[in-house]
Amino acid sequence: MGTLFDAINAINYKKKEYKYDKKVASAYMLSLFISIDPNLCILANRINSYQFILPDDLIYQYYYHAVPKGKRFLKWTKKDAVDKKRETIIKKLSEKHDCSIIEIKRSLI
Numbered sequence: 001m002g003t004l005f006d007a008i009n010a011i012n013y014k015k016k017e018y019k020y021d022k023k024v025a026s027a028y029m030l031s032l033f034i035s036i037d038p039n040l041c042i043l044a045n046r047i048n049s050y051q052f053i054l055p056d057d058l059i060y061q062y063y064y065h066a067v068p069k070g071k072r073f074l075k076w077t078k079k080d081a082v083d084k085k086r087e088t089i090i091k092k093l094s095e096k097h098d099c100s101i102i103e104i105k106r107s108l109i
Contacts, residue, residue, distance in 0.1 A: 022056035
């Protein structure tokens with residue numbers, strides 16, 4: 001049993017011994033992660049229209065054979081600490097004023 005990052009590494013380093021499991025790394029997540037790299041974005045765009053039609057195994061095989069072998073640093077985007085702090089404030093405001101979070105966000109904009 002691997003992780004999403006094991007699947008990405010198997011694609012990047014052409015590890016044949018990796019056994020793909022769509023429950024661990026869905027084709028959508030593979031496409032999302034591969035599209036971060038500007039050089040690989042074209043590959044993700046080509047298969048994007050077939051994303052929910054083709055089986056996940058076939059999309060994994062496409063990436064395995066289409067992505068050139070090599071070391072890549074693909075930074076996973078995270079929420080900033082400011083965003084987390086803002087979400088906490090919004091949640092407290094919604095509890096205090098008995099409003100929904102969506103209403104609070106609309107009033108802050």
